[in-house]
Amino acid sequence: MIRxxxxxxxxxxxxxxxxxxxxxxxxxxVGEAANGNEALTRVExxxxxxxxxxxxxxxxxxxxxxxxxxxxxxxxxxxVLTTFDDDEHLYPAxxxxxxxxxxxxxxxxxxxxxxxxxxxxDSPFSRDVLRRLVAHAVDSxxxxxxxxxxxPLTAREREVLALIxxxxxxxxxxxxxHVGLTTVKTHxxxxxxxxxxxxxxxxxxxAHQYGLTTG
Numbered sequence: 537m538i539r540x541x542x543x544x545x546x547x548x549x550x551x552x553x554x555x556x557x558x559x560x561x562x563x564x565x566v567g568e569a570a571n572g573n574e575a576l577t578r579v580e581x582x583x584x585x586x587x588x589x590x591x592x593x594x595x596x597x598x599x600x601x602x603x604x605x606x607x608x609x610x611x612x613x614x615x616v617l618t619t620f621d622d623d624e625h626l627y628p629a630x631x632x633x634x635x636x637x638x639x640x641x642x643x644x645x646x647x648x649x650x651x652x653x654x655x656x657x658d659s660p661f662s663r664d665v666l667r668r669l670v671a672h673a674v675d676s677x678x679x680x681x682x683x684x685x686x687x688p689l690t691a692r693e694r695e696v697l698a699l700i701x702x703x704x705x706x707x708x709x710x711x712x713x714h715v716g717l718t719t720v721k722t723h724x725x726x727x728x729x730x731x732x733x734x735x736x737x738x739x740x741x742x743a744h745q746y747g748l749t750t751g
Contacts, residue, residue: 537562537563537564538563538564538585538586538651538652538655539564539566539582539583539585539586540557540563540565540566540585540586540587541567541568541569541575541579541582541584541586541587542554542557542565542567542568542569542588543568543569543570543571543572543575543578543587543588543589543601544570544588544590544593544617545570545571545590545592546590547570549640550568553565553588553617554568556644556647556648559648560648562652563648563651566582567581567584570593571594571596571601572596572601572604573595573596575601575605576604576608579605579608579612584612585655586613586614586615586654587605587612587613587614587615588651589614589616589617589634590616590617590618591616591625592618592619592620598616599625599628599632602614602633603632606632606633610633613654613655613657615634615635615636615637615650615654615660616629616634616637617638617640617642617647618637618639618640619640621637621665626665626668626669635658635659636650636658636659636661637661637662638650638661638662638665642662645707646662646705650705653705653706658735658736659735659737660705660736661703663702663703663704664703666703666737686746687730687731689727692723694748695713696709696713696720696723696724696727697727697739697743697748698749699712700724700727700736700739700743701740701743724739
């Protein structure tokens with residue numbers, strides 16, 4: 537069971553998120569907070585596995601709260617869910633330690649998938665956010681072009697890598713390629729082993745560096 541703390545200054549948003557989480561058998565909302573200060577207190581009271589964190593809130597904002605929560609309890613995962621998905625919010629949130637970043641217009645299934653992925657150690661991002669993040673990372677870390685030697689990949693692994701770069705979840709990739717979720721997870725694990733990438737963002741960066749994208 538994934539224990540989740542919801543942090544958002546809008547009660548209606550928290551209520552909607554609670555109802556959504558209640559629809560999943562493996563997710564339990566263990567607390568709510570209306571701002572960063574309340575979040576710090578609630579984290580100590582309920583010790584969640586994952587915090588779903590808004591950014592703009594009265595009092596202490598979500599970025600400050602993220603940093604302070606992780607200073608105290610570095611094992612907690614923090615997934616940002618915000619209306620403001622611009623770079624001015626994205627990069628400070630990631631620098632503070634957030635493991636993922638979703639816009640509030642995400643589909644319900646996308647949000648539940650992101651909660652599961654974040655709790656499992658992955659880094660879920662909205663597709664548009666992932667594309668911007670990868671493009672920025674490629675420009676800053678690889679100004680000279682793609683590396684010369686691409687590890688040997690199967691045709692299917694190349695397909696999976698391209699779909700990761702497009703921001704698709706494992707479930708979406710399985711549907712696109714007509715294969716089971718376990719098969720997709722195996723391909724992703726093999727890609728990480730072969731490339732040395734330790735998360736999906738770095739896999740997506742590699743896909744862009746080598747031109748393995750869906751266009």
